[in-house]
Amino acid sequence: MNKMQGATLLKYKNFRYLKATSALILVAITAYALINPAGGESYGGTWLGYTLGTLSTLIMLLLMWYGVTKRRITGAPDRRDARRQSAPAGQERRKPHTKSRGMNGATLQEWLSAHVYLGASLVVLVTLHTGFHFGLNVHTLAYALMLLVITSGLYGLSVYLNYPRLITLNMGEETLEDLMLKINELDELARTRALGLPDEINSLIAKVRNETRIGGTLLQQLSGKQYNCPTSFGVEQLRILSEKYNRGEQPKIMRDLYSLLLRKEKLVLRARTEVMLKARMECWLYLHAPLGIALLAALTAHIVSIFFYW
């Protein structure tokens, strides 16, 4: 393609956050191996355990802060504004075009790139922190929740990387509303065209019009399918029925109807694909975010209870 496509999330700033997290993980694994916690006696209770736990907690909080940043990226007004306006025209000072100024000046893309790598790194960091001890308790619950959050996040990453292109390929310049308008138009055309034909055809067209669903239940949205889709059914039926209605004007009208329904079927498929892609791109967030909150609760319980053990 072309350079219009800058770096993706993963490649951002020449893999800056991949490098950073890899280094972090490497250090953690080396430390774990060197300090060798004597045959699995290492709980979080050792100094290495505490360090890994604290670090992981801080990372988690930073990850959750992404949600806030996303909604508050706007940033501060330029305070030099007042001064610049009072200066005579032409004497305005050049505004330095620095791309990022610390955490607050970073772009959301940078945040998300860091979010992805740091989030994935928790799998290693926290596992080391557990010292491979698991049980039926709040500690392991927090660990399990964390894995769920990360898994949903990885799913999200994969759809973010792959689906946008598919959406454009499917829709071109059109929007879902455009498609719905066209579908309604075809329905109306088919309805009027079928008026001169017997009831059997009219009721078939009515069924196609009234029972075809785009969207619908969550399952239908995610699959992009409607079980026994009435439009496809209608197309099939028209083909069969065209042998029956073959007198006078009928064959021509049947052909017209057939082509109208075929066009509709194509549009319906595209509309469903659009709904499906969008639904798949959004659905995981409904797990990712609430599970994140649940994780925060479990983590709090984990930390509080640790201090009771002390």
Next chain:
Amino acid sequence: MTSEKFKIVIVGSGPGGLSAAARAAEHGISHLLLEAAPQLANTIHHFQKGKSVMAEPSVLPLRSSISFGAGIREHILNTWHNELGGLGVNFRVSSAVTAITGEAGAFEITLASGVSVSAEFVVLAIGVQGNIRKLAVPGEDLPGVQYHLDDPEAFRDETIVVVGGGDAGVENALALSAQNRVILINRQEEFSNCKEANFDQLMAAISQGKIETRVSTLTERIEASNTGNFKLSYLAQTPEGHEQIECHRVIARLGAKPPRQLVESFGVAFPNGDSTSVPQLTEQYESNLPGLYIVGALAGYPLIKQAMNQGYEVIEYILGNPVEPADEALLKQKFAGVPDIHSVSEGIALLRINQPLLAPLTTLQLREFMLDSSVRIPSRGEIIFSRNDYSNSFFSILEGRVAVQTEDQNGNEAVFALGAGNFFGEMGLLSGRRRSGTVVASENCILVETPRRSMLKLLYSAAGVQRKLDEVSLKRAVSGCLDTSLPESELSYLVQGAQPRRYAVGDVLFSEGDKADGLYMIRRGSVTVSRIVAGKEVVLAYVSAGNYVGEMALMSSQPRSATVRAASPTEVVLLESVRVAEVLGRNTSMRRKVDSRYLEQVRSDEHALSSESSELINFLMGQGVGEATDVLLIDYARCIRCNNCETSCADAHDGTSRLDREAGSTFAQIHVPTSCRHCEHPHCMKDCPPDAIHRSVNGEVFISDNCIGCGNCQTNCPYGVIQMAVKQDYQKRSIWQVMLGLNPAAKPAAADAPELPKIAVKCDMCKDIIGGPVCVRACPTGAAFRVSPENFMEYVK
């Protein structure tokens, strides 16, 4: 037939005419105010209901016998109505003037009704709105037939015939269709005369059955009717035959006849054919016809307050009363810091003597020029502007010297000094691009800085200024473009016989295979260079203002090797082949420069673009990227359609997003959303009465607070990126509200709160926000990015 005699006849009852009539009435002079429309102040009458009228420029004091301040349309009209009654103004409505003959002391003014009146003096205050075109069929003036629409909400459950397929007609039809049955009549076969956004909405409304249309249809007549509730019968000739539509109302939107032709028929001279030029007037607003005075928008002063002041002043001038113009105090302030200047007239005289460029101007024009300009007295070494700044004001040197540091195509620096009587800054003004050099003040420097719009207005209305400016600026452009070390004599030689040429978008400058006719220097706009490869046109390069094309054929003495097309409205200067060849022969340094560029071109042509990139360039040019300085693009292969760009834009700008992500075109996964392109020559700036649209040093085109909400910029923008919006009391969410998912509590609106005025809103590239454009920063996947012409080709390759 003896006609009525008056001392002063005032034509047109807009703010200028009303103010003049009021002053005449106050003096007790015999006068007559003529208005073509059935009511006084017709244009303001036709503002939308409840529209707030603003009183810009706020620094200018009002001097008139009637009052005026910012307020709601209704209030202003009421006040005027009462005050005019009180003064005993003698007026006649529905009296269009068709001819003015005679001379000072004995003018004959003929009205449309055939009646004529005579006057010693005439004041023309007819504005530029023009006469509304009527249907010109029987029944055109029946009750229920109207030529404007104040308030679409006022009609409900009616059958309305809208005539006219232009923007006004389509917009009216769309607005009315929510609550009425609307039939839209178009004389043409297609709705090709309206803006794309209107067209799309219209097509949607038609397919939803909200609007019915008749195309290739001519109105035949309108008759009063008694059928049911319908009051009118509308009869038309359609391609299928005659059709009769029973309706409640006919709204015809057929545009207006511009007044220039009429004014010229009176004998008033305009300096040139340009549509923006205004008649030349004396300091007392007198035209080339002694005794005939022109005030208001027709004279080039489009604001209400200016027109009212002039209406007052013109009566005083006619009576021979000395009166200090309303702007005297303002001008005095401008010259305040200049040593040895004690009065405005001294200042104006200094300007005339020390700046030969301005010599052809009348005193009135010079005063107007100074009113918009500012005097700057920089200290030694102060930078006036820097290379690559985006400022576009124009500087005249009154006293002292400045040093200009420029750089040519190959990065060779050159410094030259300019003294009093010279000017600089014309390149940025003409090309709309970044400054090509840095200017530093030397000792005792006094400069006059003039904003872009005032300077352009001046160029259009004073041909002499344009000619002088062209002579000098052309040489400078040639020198900057080809070789800064070229001596003055060679420059003059090259410029002699140079032909200025203009091209519209898509026009061909020259085609592959043509005989070489010279070197094309691009002064404004941009071009694409393309070649036919395997039967397809492939774009090789994009060349912007300040560069030249056409050297390949010149150097190789072969026919043109490529086709060059204008990518945006483009102005070039064609330097003759023969002269260029001669000068090249005499100047080895220039020869070397052009040679090296030639070789570079040959090399880069070998790396021709892939056909996909070439198509992408064509697509982007079609989207107006060719005239953009900074445009938002979205890589749809990365865009997760979260609309965070829009949401954060709205959050950063008082709750109104300045971009529409989903609207706009897409090609090969590159999407051009509906958002400002920050054009080199912004269309929105063209006709802004209070001059509220500016370009900042960094290139952002923005609307300042003195916007009066007239909507001209919205109409003029070909990309539909300007909206009219109410300035909201917008509250950002606090951190806690964001974390808890809450929204700020809305302030309860006061029951008697006045309706807030709508003002124009557009992208300002977040010029006042640290970190730059929020739309780009808020994109989680980095799909949104901005490109400018300088880095545009790199992106596409």
